[in-house]
Amino acid sequence: MEVVNAFMSWVFRNRIGQIERFMEDPEEVQQGIFEELIEAGKETAFGKKYGFSKIRSYEDFARQVPIHTYEDLQPYIEQTMRGEQGILWPGKIEWFSKSSGTTSSRSKFIPVSQExxxxxxxxxxxxxxxxxxxxxxxxxxxxxxxxxxxxxxxxNPFRKDNxxxxxxxxxxxxxxxxxxxxxxxxxxxxxxxxxxxxxxxxxxxxxxxxxxxxxxxxxxxxxxxxxxxxxxxxxxxxxxxxxxxxxxxxxxxxxxxxxxxxxxxxxxxxxxxxxxxxxxxxxxxxxxNDREETDMLLMLDYGIFYEFIPMEDWESSSPRVLPLSEVELGKNYALLISTNAGLWRYKIGDTVKFTQIKPYKIKISGRTKHFINAFGEEVIVENAEQAIEKAAGDTDSRIVNFTAAPVYFNGAKEKGRHEWIIEFSRMPEDREAFAARLDEHLREVNSDYDAKRYRDLALTAPLIHFVEEGLFEAWMRQRGKLGGQNKVPRLSNDRSYIDEILQLMEKKA
Known part of the structure; x- marks a missing residue:
């Protein structure tokens, strides 16, 4: 085994030279990826619609091809899932990765080409x-x-075969x-x-x-x-x-x-x-790529062309979109990708910050919306709002405000869960029933949460604090955030908000 280990280690270390090339010439490598993608996409249905044959530069691309959400690409993806080819990508696409996190559906399906x-x-x-x-x-x-x-x-839900x-x-x-x-x-x-x-x-x-x-x-x-x-x-x-x-x-x-x-x-x-x-x-x-620092090298020669939207422009109808060469250190950017599986100017939903430039290194800074993804469950605000509304309807209760955050593993034998603080104008008569219905509806709308909750393997049932009206108002006032455009954060991937509110609850008790 020592001989095998030495040989395989030598084989893999040989790739380092290619990695060093895109570290040294990142914009040149990305330009090459861009040209390859445009050439490949010319004869697809998508490419014909947006005039790929006339694209000569990144500026042409940015002008001719709009930014797309999953919902925008969903009709093309479903055509491909039914067996039609050449829709988003010229090669044959037979595989699709399944992920949660869309507003309109329980799961989204991402095409996976051979490339x-x-x-x-x-x-x-x-x-x-x-x-x-x-x-x-x-x-x-x-x-x-x-x-x-x-x-x-x-x-495949769109095919009749097995x-x-x-x-x-x-x-x-x-x-x-x-x-x-x-x-x-x-x-x-x-x-x-x-x-x-x-x-x-x-x-x-x-x-x-x-x-x-x-x-x-x-x-x-x-x-x-x-x-x-x-x-x-x-x-x-x-x-x-x-x-x-x-x-x-x-x-x-x-x-x-x-x-x-x-x-x-x-x-x-x-x-x-x-x-x-x-x-x-x-x-x-x-x-x-560093032994100690956990920030990551942005991999630039994987058939992905990157663009970045400054987060202050995220809600704009015409946001600024920057190529790699124009990003700045420490700023929060939403990731926009075009890929060798036919995702074109696609909003992935993640945000990143650059910790280094040339070579480009990043840290994942979050999501473009409030979310909880402490255990791989990818719960977004839309999921929470749908589930809590249904639970309130089931139990004839009325909700004023809510927030939720993860309870992380505490020691080697503990399991994780979600903790909710929910403010009611009309309390449910049966609080256990409300908790069960909230959990059930969240599992219905989010397949990743459902998988983690299965038989309490990774996540146990949510912990819910039922509170009377006024708590969130007091908390927002304490933070100097009362009124105007300020809103209670529905979900957070850390406990900073919820721990503040729990402390306030203790003071009021």
Whole structure:
């Protein structure tokens, strides 16, 4: 295995030269990606509609092609899902990654072309290893297996056949990985792609605990659930008793900070490494390339052309849109992407800040709307408002205001949940019924929340504080935010707002 490890490490480190090229000439590399995308899109239905054949420059592109939301692209995507080709992208598109977070529907479906699989998602995975090995040349990464925790696949709802063409992006990637990668990972594909999560976690735990796991790749939420079950089965105090050669956790999807202490309990070693990635349904965007700093290198040669909307212009009907060459340090930008899967000037919904320029390095700063995504649930304000309105209707209650935030894992054995403060003008007679209905309706409108709530595996039932009118007014007055355009923040991904309100509640009690 030492020989294999040395050879594979050499192979992956060879990519560093190409990464250094786009670090040194970022605008030139992005211009090349732009030209390739426009050329590829000329004969598509979308390209013909917006005159791609007449586009000669970025300025032409920005003038001729409008900014698109998911709802704008949805008719094109659904045509493609029904089997029509050449709609958004010239190549054949058979796979779609499923994600939550739209206003109008429970799930959105993102096209995944063969080019985006190979030149973006797969390439991102290879570069993650390349950068890691460049930072840690002494690594023994290839002496054991990678534990990869993915999602599941399901049938295309627009097709009559039984093919599984839709799923979490991790499941789509995992299903299409080359054979040599499948050999290097665990658990088996059959178990990894199971849709019944309770059974899946149990089978994963029993299979992977007997392997020599050297690295883990996944979302912190499900990783914690799995590791806890393994400790129960093995009767071990920590994961290093099960996998003494474990050296790195490649993580993404949610902010890692709140989970850090839990992982230190589960894996009590100063030698354990953690590496941040930015991989979404729409593409692989960033990878941590420094041993200590967690900001990420913006990956510029993955078939994605980037544009940026300053957040102060986000609500404008004609926002300023900047190419990469015009961004500034420390400013908050909404991400706009055009991709080799046919997403054109697409609002992904994420916001980023640049921490360095040339090379361009970013931190994810949030979402374009208030949200909770502490456990990969991607709950947006629209989800919360729909669910709470239905719960109030079901229980004949009246809601004045509300806010919600995550309750993070507290120690290695605790689970997460959402905490709500809801102000009523008419209290529900049965508070438990209201809580159950709110949870139920939120699961109905958001498939990612539903998955995390399944049998309390990752999220337990929400904690709700039922309060009389006046609390939020008092809090807003205390903050100097009463009146005018000031509004109570509906959702927050941290606890700064809700903890302030809880303190005020204690003072009033």
């Amino acid at each position: 985006s699989l190979e030149d973006c998602h797969f390439k991102g995975g290879k570069d993650m290893l390349s950068l890691y090995l460049n930072n840690y040349p002494e690594s023994k990464l290839f002496t054991g297996k990678t534990l990869s925790i993915g999602g599941s696949l399901s049938q 093919e599984q063409q839709v799923g979490d992006v991790s499941a789509v990637i995992m299903h299409n990985l080359p054979l040599w990668v499948q050999f290097a990972r665990t658990p088996s594909l059959e178990i990894a792609l199971m849709s019944e999560w309770e059974e899946k976690i149990e089978k994963m735990a029993r299979e992977v605990m007997e392997e020599n796991v050297v690295s883990i790749s996944g979302v912190p939420t499900w990783t914690i659930v799995l590791l806890r079950r393994i400790l129960e089965l093995k009767g071990a105090k920590n994961i290093l008793e099960v996998w003494p050669n474990l050296e790195v956790f490649f993580h993404g999807a949610v902010a890692f900070g709140p989970y850090r202490e839990v992982f230190r309990e589960l894996i009590p070693s100063d030698k354990m490494r953690y590496m941040e990635t930015y991989n979404a349904s729409e593409g692989f965007f960033g990878i941590q």
